[in-house]
Amino acid sequence: MKKSYKVIQADKNMRADRWIRKTLGKLPQGLIEKFLRNGKIKINQKKIKSSYKVNMGDNVDVFDFDFKILDKKKNKKFEPSKSTIKSNEDLIIDNNDDFIVINKKSGISVQGGTKSKKNLIDIFSKSEIFKDSKPYSVHRLDKETSGVFIIAKNRETAQLFTSLFRLRKVHKTYLAICNGEILKDSGEFNHDLIRYEKNKPIRENSKTIYKILDKNSICSLVEMKPITGRKHQLRKQLSYIGHPIYGDQKYNLGYRQKGSNKNLMLHSYQIKFMIKGHKFTYTALLPDYFKKLLKIKKLNFLNC
Secondary structure, eight states, X not given: OEEEEEOOGGGTTOBHHHHHXXXXXXXXXXXXXXXXXXXXXXXXXXXXXXXXXXXXXXXXXXXXXXXXXXXXXXXXXXXXXHHHHHHHHTTXXXXXXXXXXXXXXXXXXXXXXXXXXXXXXXHHHTSGGGTTSOOEEOSOOOTTOEEEEEEESSHHHHHHHHHHHHTTOOEEEEEEEEESOOSSSEEEEEEEEEEEETTEEEEEEEEEEEEEEEXXXXXXXXXXXXXXXXXXXXXXXXXXXXXXXXXXXXXXXXXXXXXXXXXXXXXXXXXXXXETTEEEEEEOOOOHHHHHHHHHTTOOOTTO
Protein backbone atom coordinates (compact mmCIF):
# COMPACT_ATOMS: atom_id res chain seq x y z
CA MET A 1 0.00 0.00 0.00
CA LYS A 2 1.31 3.45 -0.92
CA LYS A 3 0.05 6.93 -0.13
CA SER A 4 1.51 10.05 -1.75
CA TYR A 5 1.68 13.67 -0.71
CA LYS A 6 2.97 16.86 -2.32
CA VAL A 7 4.81 19.56 -0.36
CA ILE A 8 3.12 22.97 -0.54
CA GLN A 9 4.74 26.41 -0.63
CA ALA A 10 3.93 27.10 3.04
CA ASP A 11 6.09 24.12 4.11
CA LYS A 12 9.13 25.02 2.01
CA ASN A 13 12.48 24.54 3.85
CA MET A 14 10.86 22.57 6.69
CA ARG A 15 12.88 19.63 8.06
CA ALA A 16 11.61 16.28 6.79
CA ASP A 17 10.94 14.90 10.29
CA ARG A 18 8.97 18.00 11.23
CA TRP A 19 6.99 17.81 7.97
CA ILE A 20 6.19 14.14 8.65
CA ARG A 21 4.87 14.94 12.14
CA LYS A 22 2.89 17.90 10.84
CA THR A 23 1.34 15.92 7.98
CA LEU A 24 1.03 12.38 9.31
CA GLY A 25 0.80 12.78 13.08
CA LYS A 26 2.91 13.09 16.22
CA LEU A 27 5.12 10.07 15.62
CA PRO A 28 8.16 9.41 17.87
CA GLN A 29 11.46 10.59 16.39
CA GLY A 30 12.89 7.07 16.55
CA LEU A 31 10.01 5.69 14.51
CA ILE A 32 10.42 8.43 11.88
CA GLU A 33 14.15 7.66 11.62
CA LYS A 34 13.35 3.95 11.17
CA PHE A 35 10.81 4.65 8.39
CA LEU A 36 13.31 6.88 6.56
CA ARG A 37 16.13 4.37 6.99
CA ASN A 38 13.99 1.45 5.73
CA GLY A 39 12.61 3.42 2.80
CA LYS A 40 9.03 3.39 4.10
CA ILE A 41 9.03 7.13 3.56
CA LYS A 42 10.75 8.47 0.44
CA ILE A 43 10.96 11.91 -1.12
CA ASN A 44 11.13 12.12 -4.91
CA GLN A 45 11.61 8.32 -4.92
CA LYS A 46 14.81 8.58 -2.86
CA LYS A 47 15.77 7.76 0.72
CA ILE A 48 16.50 10.91 2.69
CA LYS A 49 17.61 11.83 6.21
CA SER A 50 15.40 13.46 8.80
CA SER A 51 17.39 16.71 8.43
CA TYR A 52 16.53 17.02 4.74
CA LYS A 53 14.77 20.33 3.97
CA VAL A 54 11.65 19.76 1.90
CA ASN A 55 10.96 21.90 -1.17
CA MET A 56 7.71 23.04 -2.74
CA GLY A 57 6.50 20.33 -5.12
CA ASP A 58 8.45 17.48 -3.51
CA ASN A 59 6.62 14.16 -3.81
CA VAL A 60 6.49 12.22 -0.56
CA ASP A 61 5.60 8.52 -0.74
CA VAL A 62 4.67 6.49 2.34
CA PHE A 63 4.82 2.68 1.84
CA ASP A 64 3.34 -0.33 3.63
CA PHE A 65 1.97 1.58 6.58
CA ASP A 66 -1.19 1.05 8.63
CA PHE A 67 -2.89 4.42 8.11
CA LYS A 68 -5.70 3.54 10.53
CA ILE A 69 -3.13 3.45 13.34
CA LEU A 70 -1.60 6.64 11.98
CA ASP A 71 -4.96 8.41 12.05
CA LYS A 72 -5.39 7.45 15.70
CA LYS A 73 -2.01 8.97 16.52
CA LYS A 74 -2.74 12.10 14.52
CA ASN A 75 -3.74 15.17 16.48
CA LYS A 76 -7.33 15.83 15.42
CA LYS A 77 -7.90 19.44 14.44
CA PHE A 78 -10.94 21.52 15.26
CA GLU A 79 -13.21 21.61 12.20
CA PRO A 80 -14.93 25.03 12.09
CA SER A 81 -18.37 25.56 10.57
CA LYS A 82 -18.90 28.07 7.77
CA SER A 83 -20.67 30.41 10.19
CA THR A 84 -17.72 30.25 12.62
CA ILE A 85 -15.29 31.07 9.80
CA LYS A 86 -17.47 33.96 8.61
CA SER A 87 -17.95 35.42 12.11
CA ASN A 88 -14.17 35.49 12.65
CA GLU A 89 -13.51 36.95 9.19
CA ASP A 90 -15.86 39.78 10.18
CA LEU A 91 -13.44 40.66 13.00
CA ILE A 92 -10.60 41.50 10.58
CA ILE A 93 -9.17 45.00 10.97
CA ASP A 94 -6.64 44.70 8.13
CA ASN A 95 -5.88 42.10 5.46
CA ASN A 96 -2.76 42.46 3.31
CA ASP A 97 -0.41 40.18 1.37
CA ASP A 98 1.65 39.23 4.44
CA PHE A 99 -0.65 39.20 7.47
CA ILE A 100 -4.09 39.88 8.86
CA VAL A 101 -5.00 41.78 12.01
CA ILE A 102 -8.18 40.92 13.89
CA ASN A 103 -10.06 42.12 16.94
CA LYS A 104 -10.05 38.76 18.73
CA LYS A 105 -13.08 37.82 20.77
CA SER A 106 -12.77 36.72 24.37
CA GLY A 107 -13.23 32.99 24.91
CA ILE A 108 -11.34 31.64 21.90
CA SER A 109 -7.80 30.25 21.95
CA VAL A 110 -5.12 31.21 19.46
CA GLN A 111 -4.03 27.59 18.99
CA GLY A 112 -5.66 24.27 19.84
CA GLY A 113 -4.69 22.31 22.94
CA THR A 114 -5.86 19.53 25.22
CA LYS A 115 -8.24 21.86 27.07
CA SER A 116 -9.42 23.90 24.10
CA LYS A 117 -10.13 22.63 20.60
CA LYS A 118 -11.74 25.74 19.09
CA ASN A 119 -8.96 28.08 17.98
CA LEU A 120 -8.12 30.85 15.52
CA ILE A 121 -5.39 29.01 13.60
CA ASP A 122 -7.66 26.10 12.66
CA ILE A 123 -10.51 28.50 11.84
CA PHE A 124 -8.46 30.65 9.48
CA SER A 125 -6.76 27.63 7.90
CA LYS A 126 -10.19 26.92 6.38
CA SER A 127 -10.80 30.52 5.31
CA GLU A 128 -10.57 31.62 1.66
CA ILE A 129 -8.18 34.31 2.87
CA PHE A 130 -5.59 31.57 3.41
CA LYS A 131 -6.46 29.34 0.43
CA ASP A 132 -2.97 29.80 -1.10
CA SER A 133 -1.08 29.95 2.19
CA LYS A 134 -1.44 28.98 5.85
CA PRO A 135 -1.94 30.94 9.08
CA TYR A 136 1.01 31.42 11.44
CA SER A 137 0.62 32.56 15.02
CA VAL A 138 3.29 35.19 15.78
CA HIS A 139 2.47 36.18 19.38
CA ARG A 140 0.37 35.19 22.39
CA LEU A 141 -2.98 36.37 23.62
CA ASP A 142 -4.79 34.56 26.45
CA LYS A 143 -8.01 32.77 25.59
CA GLU A 144 -10.10 35.15 27.71
CA THR A 145 -8.30 38.31 26.54
CA SER A 146 -9.85 40.25 23.66
CA GLY A 147 -8.33 42.67 21.17
CA VAL A 148 -5.64 43.18 18.55
CA PHE A 149 -4.07 39.98 17.23
CA ILE A 150 -1.79 39.36 14.23
CA ILE A 151 -1.72 36.22 12.06
CA ALA A 152 1.02 35.91 9.43
CA LYS A 153 0.32 34.47 5.97
CA ASN A 154 3.75 32.99 5.30
CA ARG A 155 6.80 31.71 7.16
CA GLU A 156 9.01 34.68 6.20
CA THR A 157 6.56 37.17 7.73
CA ALA A 158 6.12 34.97 10.80
CA GLN A 159 9.89 34.90 11.31
CA LEU A 160 10.06 38.67 10.85
CA PHE A 161 7.42 39.24 13.55
CA THR A 162 9.18 36.77 15.84
CA SER A 163 12.34 38.86 15.52
CA LEU A 164 10.46 42.13 16.09
CA PHE A 165 8.88 40.78 19.26
CA ARG A 166 12.19 39.37 20.50
CA LEU A 167 13.89 42.75 19.93
CA ARG A 168 10.97 44.53 21.66
CA LYS A 169 10.14 46.52 18.55
CA VAL A 170 6.44 45.70 18.73
CA HIS A 171 4.68 48.06 21.13
CA LYS A 172 1.40 46.88 22.68
CA THR A 173 -1.13 48.79 24.76
CA TYR A 174 -3.67 47.03 26.97
CA LEU A 175 -6.67 48.31 28.90
CA ALA A 176 -7.91 46.68 32.09
CA ILE A 177 -10.58 47.36 34.68
CA CYS A 178 -9.28 46.24 38.04
CA ASN A 179 -10.63 45.97 41.57
CA GLY A 180 -9.93 48.83 43.95
CA GLU A 181 -8.38 52.27 43.62
CA ILE A 182 -4.74 52.32 42.51
CA LEU A 183 -3.36 55.35 44.33
CA LYS A 184 -0.32 56.16 42.18
CA ASP A 185 -1.50 57.53 38.81
CA SER A 186 1.45 56.30 36.75
CA GLY A 187 4.67 54.37 37.01
CA GLU A 188 6.23 50.99 36.33
CA PHE A 189 5.33 47.53 37.55
CA ASN A 190 8.63 45.75 38.09
CA HIS A 191 8.23 42.29 39.58
CA ASP A 192 9.96 38.94 39.66
CA LEU A 193 7.18 36.57 38.65
CA ILE A 194 7.29 32.79 39.06
CA ARG A 195 6.10 30.19 36.57
CA TYR A 196 6.51 26.43 36.71
CA GLU A 197 7.98 23.89 34.30
CA LYS A 198 7.37 20.31 35.44
CA ASN A 199 6.88 21.57 39.02
CA LYS A 200 10.19 23.45 38.86
CA PRO A 201 9.80 27.15 39.75
CA ILE A 202 11.32 29.63 37.29
CA ARG A 203 11.70 33.26 38.33
CA GLU A 204 11.41 35.90 35.58
CA ASN A 205 11.72 39.67 35.81
CA SER A 206 8.66 41.44 34.38
CA LYS A 207 8.25 45.11 33.52
CA THR A 208 5.16 47.11 32.51
CA ILE A 209 4.63 50.87 32.12
CA TYR A 210 1.19 51.86 33.40
CA LYS A 211 -1.09 54.90 33.62
CA ILE A 212 -4.43 55.27 35.41
CA LEU A 213 -7.00 56.67 32.95
CA ASP A 214 -9.82 56.94 35.50
CA LYS A 215 -10.60 55.62 38.97
CA ASN A 216 -12.85 55.79 41.99
CA SER A 217 -12.95 54.20 45.42
CA ILE A 218 -13.98 50.76 44.07
CA CYS A 219 -12.12 50.30 40.78
CA SER A 220 -9.54 51.64 38.32
CA LEU A 221 -9.21 51.81 34.54
CA VAL A 222 -5.57 51.08 33.73
CA GLU A 223 -3.57 51.53 30.53
CA MET A 224 -0.58 49.16 30.41
CA LYS A 225 2.37 48.89 28.04
CA PRO A 226 4.36 45.70 28.72
CA ILE A 227 8.12 45.88 28.22
CA THR A 228 8.65 42.16 28.77
CA GLY A 229 6.33 39.42 27.54
CA ARG A 230 5.85 36.90 30.34
CA LYS A 231 2.93 34.51 30.52
CA HIS A 232 -0.07 36.15 32.26
CA GLN A 233 2.22 39.09 33.03
CA LEU A 234 -0.39 41.85 33.34
CA ARG A 235 -2.85 39.68 35.24
CA LYS A 236 -0.17 38.55 37.70
CA GLN A 237 1.22 42.05 38.23
CA LEU A 238 -2.15 43.65 39.02
CA SER A 239 -2.94 40.77 41.36
CA TYR A 240 0.51 41.13 42.95
CA ILE A 241 -0.22 44.76 43.94
CA GLY A 242 -3.65 43.77 45.31
CA HIS A 243 -5.80 45.00 42.39
CA PRO A 244 -6.77 41.94 40.30
CA ILE A 245 -8.58 42.39 37.00
CA TYR A 246 -12.36 42.03 37.02
CA GLY A 247 -13.34 38.60 35.72
CA ASP A 248 -9.95 36.99 36.35
CA GLN A 249 -10.79 33.53 37.65
CA LYS A 250 -7.16 32.59 38.34
CA TYR A 251 -5.59 35.63 40.03
CA ASN A 252 -8.63 37.21 41.69
CA LEU A 253 -7.41 37.17 45.34
CA GLY A 254 -10.86 36.05 46.45
CA TYR A 255 -12.80 38.94 44.89
CA ARG A 256 -16.30 37.75 44.02
CA GLN A 257 -17.20 37.75 40.32
CA LYS A 258 -20.81 38.23 39.29
CA GLY A 259 -22.86 39.29 36.30
CA SER A 260 -20.89 40.95 33.50
CA ASN A 261 -17.80 40.79 35.70
CA LYS A 262 -17.38 37.13 34.70
CA ASN A 263 -15.72 38.34 31.49
CA LEU A 264 -12.02 39.05 31.83
CA MET A 265 -11.74 42.84 31.60
CA LEU A 266 -8.41 42.82 29.79
CA HIS A 267 -8.30 44.11 26.22
CA SER A 268 -5.39 44.34 23.79
CA TYR A 269 -6.26 47.85 22.64
CA GLN A 270 -3.45 48.87 20.29
CA ILE A 271 -0.32 47.56 18.58
CA LYS A 272 2.45 49.48 16.82
CA PHE A 273 5.47 48.35 14.81
CA MET A 274 7.60 49.30 11.82
CA ILE A 275 8.47 47.18 8.75
CA LYS A 276 10.89 48.47 6.09
CA GLY A 277 10.45 52.04 7.24
CA HIS A 278 6.65 51.88 7.19
CA LYS A 279 4.80 52.47 10.47
CA PHE A 280 1.81 50.30 11.33
CA THR A 281 -0.74 51.12 14.04
CA TYR A 282 -3.83 49.03 14.73
CA THR A 283 -6.54 49.73 17.30
CA ALA A 284 -9.28 47.32 18.40
CA LEU A 285 -12.66 48.64 19.58
CA LEU A 286 -13.72 47.68 23.11
CA PRO A 287 -16.13 44.75 23.51
CA ASP A 288 -19.68 45.62 24.58
CA TYR A 289 -19.29 43.89 27.97
CA PHE A 290 -16.18 46.03 28.67
CA LYS A 291 -18.04 49.25 27.82
CA LYS A 292 -20.99 48.11 29.92
CA LEU A 293 -18.82 47.64 33.01
CA LEU A 294 -17.19 51.04 32.46
CA LYS A 295 -20.65 52.57 32.55
CA ILE A 296 -21.74 50.57 35.61
CA LYS A 297 -18.57 51.50 37.51
CA LYS A 298 -18.77 55.12 36.30
CA LEU A 299 -15.35 55.05 34.66
CA ASN A 300 -14.66 57.33 31.71
CA PHE A 301 -12.73 56.35 28.57
CA LEU A 302 -12.80 58.96 25.80
CA ASN A 303 -12.45 56.45 22.93
CA CYS A 304 -15.16 54.13 24.27
